[in-house]
Amino acid sequence: MAERNLVALWEAHCRCEFETRDVEATMATMVPAPYVNHVPTMTGGVGHNELKHFYQHHFIGSNPPDFRMIPVSRTVGESSIVDEFVLRFTHTTEIDWMVPRIPPTGRPVEIAMVAIVRFEGDKLVHEHIYWDQASVLVQLGLLDASGLPVTGAEAAQKILDKTLPSNALMGNKWQRV
Template sequence: MSAPSLKAKLDGIFNAHMEAELAGDLDQTLATMAPNPHLVSIPTMIGGQGPRSGRMFYAKRLIGQFFPPDVMFETVSRTYSEDRLIDELIISFTHTSKIDWMLPGVEPTGKRVEAVFVVIVGIEGDKVSHEHILWDQASVLVQIGLLDPTGLPVTGAGAAAKLRNPGLPDPFFNEG
Protein backbone atom coordinates (compact mmCIF):
# COMPACT_ATOMS: atom_id res chain seq x y z
CA MET A 1 0.00 0.00 0.00
CA SER A 2 1.38 3.41 -0.90
CA ALA A 3 2.19 5.85 1.89
CA PRO A 4 -0.68 8.28 1.11
CA SER A 5 -3.28 5.47 0.96
CA LEU A 6 -1.89 3.85 4.14
CA LYS A 7 -2.10 7.18 5.96
CA ALA A 8 -5.64 7.79 4.70
CA LYS A 9 -6.73 4.29 5.76
CA LEU A 10 -5.26 4.54 9.27
CA ASP A 11 -6.50 8.11 9.72
CA GLY A 12 -10.01 7.03 8.73
CA ILE A 13 -10.03 4.10 11.16
CA PHE A 14 -8.75 6.14 14.10
CA ASN A 15 -10.83 9.23 13.33
CA ALA A 16 -14.02 7.11 13.32
CA HIS A 17 -12.99 5.68 16.69
CA MET A 18 -12.24 9.11 18.19
CA GLU A 19 -15.47 10.61 16.84
CA ALA A 20 -17.48 7.84 18.50
CA GLU A 21 -15.62 8.33 21.80
CA LEU A 22 -16.10 12.10 21.75
CA ALA A 23 -19.78 11.70 20.83
CA GLY A 24 -20.23 9.46 23.88
CA ASP A 25 -21.56 6.58 21.75
CA LEU A 26 -20.58 3.33 23.50
CA ASP A 27 -21.86 0.95 20.83
CA GLN A 28 -20.32 2.89 17.96
CA THR A 29 -17.00 3.16 19.82
CA LEU A 30 -16.94 -0.60 20.32
CA ALA A 31 -17.92 -1.16 16.68
CA THR A 32 -14.67 0.56 15.65
CA MET A 33 -12.64 -1.98 17.64
CA ALA A 34 -11.21 -5.41 16.84
CA PRO A 35 -12.80 -8.49 18.48
CA ASN A 36 -10.19 -8.76 21.26
CA PRO A 37 -9.02 -5.19 21.98
CA HIS A 38 -6.97 -3.87 24.84
CA LEU A 39 -6.63 -0.35 26.22
CA VAL A 40 -4.09 0.86 28.73
CA SER A 41 -3.84 4.31 30.31
CA ILE A 42 -0.25 3.78 31.41
CA PRO A 43 0.08 6.29 34.32
CA THR A 44 -3.11 5.07 36.03
CA MET A 45 -3.07 1.43 34.82
CA ILE A 46 -6.75 1.86 33.89
CA GLY A 47 -8.04 0.14 30.80
CA GLY A 48 -9.46 -3.14 29.61
CA GLN A 49 -8.41 -6.41 28.01
CA GLY A 50 -10.82 -8.24 25.74
CA PRO A 51 -14.38 -7.43 24.67
CA ARG A 52 -16.04 -7.62 28.10
CA SER A 53 -13.38 -5.68 29.99
CA GLY A 54 -13.04 -3.19 27.12
CA ARG A 55 -16.79 -2.55 27.17
CA MET A 56 -16.69 -2.05 30.95
CA PHE A 57 -13.79 0.41 30.63
CA TYR A 58 -15.63 2.48 28.05
CA ALA A 59 -18.98 2.30 29.83
CA LYS A 60 -17.74 3.05 33.36
CA ARG A 61 -14.62 5.15 32.88
CA LEU A 62 -14.56 6.87 29.49
CA ILE A 63 -17.86 7.39 27.66
CA GLY A 64 -19.49 10.51 29.06
CA GLN A 65 -16.31 11.56 30.87
CA PHE A 66 -13.62 11.35 28.21
CA PHE A 67 -12.75 15.04 28.60
CA PRO A 68 -14.59 18.19 29.65
CA PRO A 69 -16.44 20.09 26.88
CA ASP A 70 -13.65 22.62 26.25
CA VAL A 71 -11.04 19.98 25.35
CA MET A 72 -8.62 20.90 22.57
CA PHE A 73 -6.37 18.42 20.75
CA GLU A 74 -3.19 19.83 19.18
CA THR A 75 -1.34 17.29 17.06
CA VAL A 76 2.42 17.68 17.20
CA SER A 77 3.20 14.66 15.02
CA ARG A 78 1.65 11.46 13.71
CA THR A 79 3.75 8.48 12.69
CA TYR A 80 2.48 5.52 10.65
CA SER A 81 3.41 1.89 10.10
CA GLU A 82 1.44 -0.92 8.47
CA ASP A 83 -0.40 -1.81 11.67
CA ARG A 84 -0.29 1.24 13.93
CA LEU A 85 -0.21 4.96 14.23
CA ILE A 86 1.44 6.99 16.94
CA ASP A 87 0.21 10.43 17.92
CA GLU A 88 2.25 12.97 19.82
CA LEU A 89 -0.14 15.66 20.95
CA ILE A 90 -0.95 18.33 23.46
CA ILE A 91 -4.34 18.05 25.10
CA SER A 92 -5.74 21.12 26.86
CA PHE A 93 -8.89 21.34 28.97
CA THR A 94 -10.39 22.85 32.08
CA HIS A 95 -10.88 20.22 34.79
CA THR A 96 -14.61 20.90 35.21
CA SER A 97 -15.83 17.32 35.17
CA LYS A 98 -14.81 13.87 36.31
CA ILE A 99 -12.11 12.19 34.16
CA ASP A 100 -11.98 8.77 35.80
CA TRP A 101 -9.57 7.12 33.34
CA MET A 102 -7.00 9.89 33.85
CA LEU A 103 -7.67 11.21 37.36
CA PRO A 104 -9.46 8.40 39.20
CA GLY A 105 -11.09 9.57 42.42
CA VAL A 106 -10.20 13.21 41.80
CA GLU A 107 -13.09 15.65 41.90
CA PRO A 108 -13.09 18.49 39.34
CA THR A 109 -10.78 21.32 40.37
CA GLY A 110 -11.76 23.96 37.83
CA LYS A 111 -8.08 24.31 36.91
CA ARG A 112 -6.73 24.60 33.38
CA VAL A 113 -4.57 21.67 32.21
CA GLU A 114 -2.22 21.39 29.26
CA ALA A 115 -0.47 18.03 28.95
CA VAL A 116 1.69 16.19 26.46
CA PHE A 117 0.31 12.80 25.40
CA VAL A 118 1.59 9.93 23.29
CA VAL A 119 -1.07 7.56 21.97
CA ILE A 120 -0.04 4.32 20.29
CA VAL A 121 -2.92 2.86 18.31
CA GLY A 122 -2.78 -0.70 16.98
CA ILE A 123 -4.76 -1.48 13.84
CA GLU A 124 -6.05 -4.93 12.92
CA GLY A 125 -7.74 -5.03 9.52
CA ASP A 126 -10.01 -1.98 9.60
CA LYS A 127 -10.43 -1.83 13.40
CA VAL A 128 -8.57 -0.45 16.39
CA SER A 129 -6.91 -3.38 18.20
CA HIS A 130 -5.30 -1.46 21.04
CA GLU A 131 -4.54 1.92 22.51
CA HIS A 132 -1.59 2.61 24.79
CA ILE A 133 -1.98 6.12 26.22
CA LEU A 134 0.92 7.83 27.98
CA TRP A 135 1.16 11.26 29.60
CA ASP A 136 3.13 12.97 32.35
CA GLN A 137 0.80 12.54 35.31
CA ALA A 138 3.07 14.63 37.55
CA SER A 139 2.66 17.68 35.30
CA VAL A 140 -1.13 17.21 35.35
CA LEU A 141 -1.18 16.87 39.16
CA VAL A 142 0.90 20.05 39.50
CA GLN A 143 -1.56 21.96 37.30
CA ILE A 144 -4.64 20.86 39.27
CA GLY A 145 -2.96 21.62 42.59
CA LEU A 146 -2.50 18.08 43.91
CA LEU A 147 1.29 18.01 43.68
CA ASP A 148 3.62 20.72 44.97
CA PRO A 149 6.48 21.00 42.47
CA THR A 150 8.82 22.66 44.98
CA GLY A 151 12.10 20.76 44.97
CA LEU A 152 10.86 18.24 42.40
CA PRO A 153 11.89 17.88 38.75
CA VAL A 154 8.35 18.46 37.44
CA THR A 155 7.05 21.38 35.43
CA GLY A 156 3.28 21.51 35.05
CA ALA A 157 2.20 23.18 31.79
CA GLY A 158 5.83 23.98 31.01
CA ALA A 159 6.23 20.57 29.35
CA ALA A 160 3.67 21.45 26.65
CA ALA A 161 5.26 24.86 26.16
CA LYS A 162 8.70 23.25 25.72
CA LEU A 163 7.30 20.80 23.15
CA ARG A 164 5.85 23.70 21.18
CA ASN A 165 9.09 25.68 21.50
CA PRO A 166 12.16 23.51 22.12
CA GLY A 167 14.23 26.71 22.43
CA LEU A 168 12.73 27.54 25.81
CA PRO A 169 15.31 27.44 28.61
CA ASP A 170 15.89 24.31 30.64
CA PRO A 171 14.13 25.02 33.96
CA PHE A 172 16.52 22.81 35.96
CA PHE A 173 19.87 23.85 34.51
CA ASN A 174 21.55 27.21 34.79
CA GLU A 175 24.08 27.59 31.99
CA GLY A 176 25.71 30.54 33.74
Protein backbone atom coordinates in the same frame (compact mmCIF):
# COMPACT_ATOMS: atom_id res chain seq x y z
CA MET B 1 -3.09 3.66 0.48
CA ALA B 2 -2.55 1.79 3.76
CA GLU B 3 -1.40 4.99 5.48
CA ARG B 4 -4.61 6.83 4.53
CA ASN B 5 -6.73 3.89 5.68
CA LEU B 6 -5.09 3.72 9.12
CA VAL B 7 -5.41 7.46 9.56
CA ALA B 8 -9.08 7.36 8.54
CA LEU B 9 -9.73 4.44 10.92
CA TRP B 10 -8.01 6.19 13.83
CA GLU B 11 -9.78 9.48 13.17
CA ALA B 12 -13.16 7.73 12.96
CA HIS B 13 -12.44 6.00 16.30
CA CYS B 14 -11.52 9.34 17.91
CA ARG B 15 -14.68 11.01 16.54
CA CYS B 16 -16.76 8.28 18.18
CA GLU B 17 -14.96 8.77 21.50
CA PHE B 18 -14.72 12.55 21.69
CA GLU B 19 -17.25 14.13 19.30
CA THR B 20 -20.30 11.88 19.09
CA ARG B 21 -19.41 10.21 22.44
CA ASP B 22 -20.99 6.97 21.24
CA VAL B 23 -19.84 3.84 23.07
CA GLU B 24 -21.38 1.36 20.59
CA ALA B 25 -19.86 3.16 17.60
CA THR B 26 -16.48 3.30 19.34
CA MET B 27 -16.55 -0.42 20.07
CA ALA B 28 -17.53 -1.11 16.45
CA THR B 29 -14.17 0.38 15.33
CA MET B 30 -12.31 -2.27 17.35
CA VAL B 31 -11.49 -5.98 17.09
CA PRO B 32 -13.64 -8.40 19.17
CA ALA B 33 -11.04 -8.51 21.99
CA PRO B 34 -9.40 -5.05 22.08
CA TYR B 35 -7.51 -3.44 24.91
CA VAL B 36 -6.68 0.07 26.04
CA ASN B 37 -4.04 0.99 28.61
CA HIS B 38 -3.61 4.53 29.94
CA VAL B 39 -0.09 3.78 31.13
CA PRO B 40 0.38 6.27 34.03
CA THR B 41 -2.85 5.18 35.77
CA MET B 42 -3.26 1.66 34.31
CA THR B 43 -6.87 2.45 33.40
CA GLY B 44 -8.69 1.09 30.37
CA GLY B 45 -9.76 -2.44 29.73
CA VAL B 46 -8.92 -5.80 28.22
CA GLY B 47 -11.51 -7.57 26.09
CA HIS B 48 -14.81 -6.35 24.70
CA ASN B 49 -16.92 -6.43 27.88
CA GLU B 50 -14.37 -4.84 30.20
CA LEU B 51 -13.43 -2.13 27.71
CA LYS B 52 -17.08 -1.38 26.91
CA HIS B 53 -17.81 -1.02 30.64
CA PHE B 54 -14.80 1.30 30.99
CA TYR B 55 -15.93 3.43 28.03
CA GLN B 56 -19.55 3.59 29.30
CA HIS B 57 -18.80 4.47 32.90
CA HIS B 58 -15.36 6.05 33.04
CA PHE B 59 -14.35 7.57 29.71
CA ILE B 60 -16.80 8.43 26.95
CA GLY B 61 -19.13 11.11 28.19
CA SER B 62 -17.13 11.83 31.35
CA ASN B 63 -14.53 14.10 29.79
CA PRO B 64 -15.02 17.84 30.44
CA PRO B 65 -16.99 19.86 27.86
CA ASP B 66 -13.90 21.89 26.85
CA PHE B 67 -11.79 18.73 26.30
CA ARG B 68 -9.61 19.42 23.24
CA MET B 69 -6.83 17.50 21.48
CA ILE B 70 -4.26 19.55 19.55
CA PRO B 71 -2.30 17.43 17.04
CA VAL B 72 1.49 17.78 17.12
CA SER B 73 2.89 14.89 15.06
CA ARG B 74 1.83 11.56 13.60
CA THR B 75 3.88 8.58 12.47
CA VAL B 76 2.12 5.93 10.40
CA GLY B 77 3.49 2.43 9.96
CA GLU B 78 2.13 -0.67 8.25
CA SER B 79 -0.12 -1.61 11.17
CA SER B 80 0.26 1.18 13.70
CA ILE B 81 0.02 4.90 14.32
CA VAL B 82 1.92 6.96 16.87
CA ASP B 83 0.14 10.24 17.62
CA GLU B 84 1.67 13.05 19.65
CA PHE B 85 -0.78 15.68 20.83
CA VAL B 86 -1.49 18.23 23.53
CA LEU B 87 -4.62 17.69 25.58
CA ARG B 88 -6.34 20.76 27.06
CA PHE B 89 -9.29 20.82 29.43
CA THR B 90 -10.63 22.34 32.60
CA HIS B 91 -11.01 19.81 35.42
CA THR B 92 -14.78 20.31 35.83
CA THR B 93 -15.76 16.62 35.86
CA GLU B 94 -14.39 13.51 37.51
CA ILE B 95 -11.84 12.06 35.10
CA ASP B 96 -11.43 8.52 36.41
CA TRP B 97 -9.08 7.43 33.66
CA MET B 98 -6.55 10.23 34.27
CA VAL B 99 -6.94 11.22 37.92
CA PRO B 100 -8.89 8.44 39.66
CA ARG B 101 -10.64 9.38 42.93
CA ILE B 102 -9.88 13.10 42.51
CA PRO B 103 -12.95 15.37 42.55
CA PRO B 104 -13.07 18.26 40.05
CA THR B 105 -10.70 21.10 40.96
CA GLY B 106 -11.86 23.62 38.35
CA ARG B 107 -8.25 24.08 37.26
CA PRO B 108 -7.03 24.13 33.66
CA VAL B 109 -4.78 21.32 32.45
CA GLU B 110 -2.52 21.22 29.42
CA ILE B 111 -0.60 18.00 28.93
CA ALA B 112 1.60 16.46 26.22
CA MET B 113 0.44 12.94 25.33
CA VAL B 114 1.44 10.08 23.04
CA ALA B 115 -0.89 7.37 21.73
CA ILE B 116 0.48 4.19 20.20
CA VAL B 117 -2.30 2.46 18.30
CA ARG B 118 -2.18 -0.92 16.53
CA PHE B 119 -4.59 -2.21 13.91
CA GLU B 120 -5.52 -5.58 12.41
CA GLY B 121 -7.23 -5.17 9.07
CA ASP B 122 -9.73 -2.35 9.41
CA LYS B 123 -10.10 -2.59 13.20
CA LEU B 124 -8.22 -1.12 16.13
CA VAL B 125 -6.49 -3.71 18.35
CA HIS B 126 -4.99 -1.64 21.13
CA GLU B 127 -4.09 1.80 22.41
CA HIS B 128 -1.21 2.54 24.75
CA ILE B 129 -1.57 6.15 25.96
CA TYR B 130 1.30 7.92 27.74
CA TRP B 131 1.54 11.25 29.59
CA ASP B 132 3.48 12.81 32.46
CA GLN B 133 1.24 12.28 35.50
CA ALA B 134 3.38 14.56 37.69
CA SER B 135 2.65 17.45 35.33
CA VAL B 136 -1.10 16.79 35.63
CA LEU B 137 -0.90 16.64 39.44
CA VAL B 138 1.07 19.91 39.57
CA GLN B 139 -1.56 21.65 37.45
CA LEU B 140 -4.39 20.35 39.64
CA GLY B 141 -2.66 21.61 42.78
CA LEU B 142 -2.13 18.08 44.10
CA LEU B 143 1.66 18.07 43.87
CA ASP B 144 3.97 20.89 44.94
CA ALA B 145 6.66 21.18 42.28
CA SER B 146 8.95 23.24 44.54
CA GLY B 147 12.32 21.56 44.62
CA LEU B 148 11.20 18.73 42.34
CA PRO B 149 12.34 18.20 38.74
CA VAL B 150 8.78 18.45 37.35
CA THR B 151 6.82 21.07 35.44
CA GLY B 152 3.18 21.81 34.79
CA ALA B 153 1.63 23.18 31.61
CA GLU B 154 5.05 24.45 30.51
CA ALA B 155 5.94 20.98 29.22
CA ALA B 156 2.95 20.93 26.86
CA GLN B 157 3.52 24.55 25.83
CA LYS B 158 7.12 23.69 24.90
CA ILE B 159 5.81 20.93 22.58
CA LEU B 160 3.71 23.55 20.77
CA ASP B 161 6.40 26.28 20.78
CA LYS B 162 10.01 25.14 20.50
CA THR B 163 11.26 28.71 21.11
CA LEU B 164 10.24 28.57 24.78
CA PRO B 165 13.21 28.25 27.15
CA SER B 166 14.88 24.90 27.75
CA ASN B 167 16.82 23.68 30.78
CA ALA B 168 15.02 25.84 33.39
CA LEU B 169 14.91 22.96 35.88
CA MET B 170 18.72 22.83 35.86
CA GLY B 171 18.83 26.22 37.57
CA ASN B 172 22.32 27.64 38.04
CA LYS B 173 23.91 24.41 36.80
CA TRP B 174 22.79 25.20 33.25
CA GLN B 175 25.53 27.04 31.42
CA ARG B 176 25.58 27.81 27.75
CA VAL B 177 28.63 26.71 25.83
